[in-house]
Amino acid sequence: MKKYLLLPLLLFSFSVLMNGQTTIKLWDGAPPTNNEITEPERNENGSVGNVTNPEMIIYLPPKEINRKIAVIICPGGGYSRLAMNHEGHQFAQWLQAQGIAGIILKYRMPNKHKEVPLEDFQQAIQHVRSNAVEWDLVDENMNTKVGVAGFSAGGHLASTASTHFTSNEVRPDFSILFYPVITMGQYTHEGSKNNLLGNNPSANDLLAYSNESRVNEQTPPAILLLSDDDTAVPSMNSIMYYKALKDNNISATMYIFPEGGHGWGMRDNFKYHNEMLSLLKSWLDRL
Numbered sequence: 064m065k066k067y068l069l070l071p072l073l074l075f076s077f078s079v080l081m082n083g084q085t086t087i088k089l090w091d092g093a094p095p096t097n098n099e100i101t102e103p104e105r106n107e108n109g110s111v112g113n114v115t116n117p118e119m120i121i122y123l124p125p126k127e128i129n130r131k132i133a134v135i136i137c138p139g140g141g142y143s144r145l146a147m148n149h150e151g152h153q154f155a156q157w158l159q160a161q162g163i164a165g166i167i168l169k170y171r172m173p174n175k176h177k178e179v180p181l182e183d184f185q186q187a188i189q190h191v192r193s194n195a196v197e198w199d200l201v202d203e204n205m206n207t208k209v210g211v212a213g214f215s216a217g218g219h220l221a222s223t224a225s226t227h228f229t230s231n232e233v234r235p236d237f238s239i240l241f242y243p244v245i246t247m248g249q250y251t252h253e254g255s256k257n258n259l260l261g262n263n264p265s266a267n268d269l270l271a272y273s274n275e276s277r278v279n280e281q282t283p284p285a286i287l288l289l290s291d292d293d294t295a296v297p298s299m300n301s302i303m304y305y306k307a308l309k310d311n312n313i314s315a316t317m318y319i320f321p322e323g324g325h326g327w328g329m330r331d332n333f334k335y336h337n338e339m340l341s342l343l344k345s346w347l348d349r350l
Contacts, residue, residue: 089117089168089186096182098174109148110140113172117183119190120167122155123198128162131202132210132350133191134239135184136167139215139326142180142258143172149328150214150241157329157340161347164200166191170220175261177268184211184224185233192232208350210237210283214328215296216255218243219274222304225285226277235283237350239343242289242325245300246273252296278307284314286346288339290323318342 094117104113124130136158138150145151147167155165170183188209191200195207202208213221218240228234244252247260247269260268270276285308287301298319308315320335327333 085121085123087119087121087190089119089183089190094171094179094182094186096176096178098171098176098179100172100174106147109146109151110144111147111169112140112144114145114169115171117171117186118169119187120152120155120169121198122159122165122167124159124162124164126199129199130162131200131206132162132208132347133164133166133195133198133200134158134210134212135187135191135235136165137170137180137184137211137213137217137220138167139213139217139241139328141252141254142216142219143254145169145217146214146326146328149330150217150326153329154212161344163347164198173259175258177259177272180220180259181223181227184220185228188224188233188235208236210239210350211235212239212241213243214241215326216244216252216258219245219255219259219272222274222285223272225283226274226279234281237283238285240285240287240301240304241328242293242296243287243300243304244296245275245304248273250297250299250303275303275307278304278311278313280311280313282308282311282313284308285316286343287315287317288320288343289318290320290325290327292322293325295325316346 100115102113138145140146151167158165168187171179173179191209195201211221211224225238244255247256289301305315305317323333
């Protein structure tokens with residue numbers, strides 16, 4: 064039985080916005096690792112760069128359809144920016160309509176400090192678990208189910224969270240991976256790799272952040288959604304992760320759409336948008 068203490072809400076900076084949305088400051092004070100970005104944050108039509116002040120943006124579901132499940136969402140952007148609209152807000156709102164809390168993690172850009180994104184995720188999941196009673200995310204058995212979703216480089220963060228955890232407190236219960244960066248090897252996305260690990264990463268770092276190599280019997284189940292013609296993040300990223308999950312007898316589902324390229328997220332001009340959401344909904348309904 065999982066029981067979590069409620070952290071004092073006075074630690075957080077709340078700002079109630081539209082659509083039942085709430086924004087919470089992630090860290091009370093300075094985070095453990097400084098990403099050393101000094102330029103001001105910039106927002107260009109929802110593409111947010113130079114993130115140094117991480118937040119959680121929370122969409123809680125209506126009480127009458129609340130399934131007591133939360134998903135922490137990691138938007139993509141090559142570890143240099145965050146696609147906050149079609150890989151953030153729109154997906155959180157869709158989850159909310161399914162009775163699931165959609166929690167966008169506006170995580171800090173690593174700026175070649177590899178620890179930074181995972182620090183933010185692990186802080187976020189501890190916040191969710193600690194405040195689950197207040198946010199009505201605890202079921203009748205006092206359990207809280209918290210998953211992670213990630214898009215592109217956010218998929219790398221989601222798969223890192225799923226394979227680098229050190230305790231059940233920070234382990235996601237499941238992962239939803241959209242066209243994710245997984246490997247730092249042959250099929251990697253070079254921009255994501257360089258922004259996370261630097262231009263000359265060590266062999267140890269390349270292996271450690273090739274998340275297909277980190278899968279074991281404790282890795283949470285996953286669904287992977289991607290396009291076969293993705294030239295930015297080749298489908299082999301997902302295929303290698305799926306194989307690693309199956310090699311360790313972990314439940315895994317993968318849908319590879321014939322076309323669509325990269326970065327479609329919740330954009331309805333993706334040819335398979337409706338089919339993708341139907342398949343994802345069916346998977347979530349089985350949780």
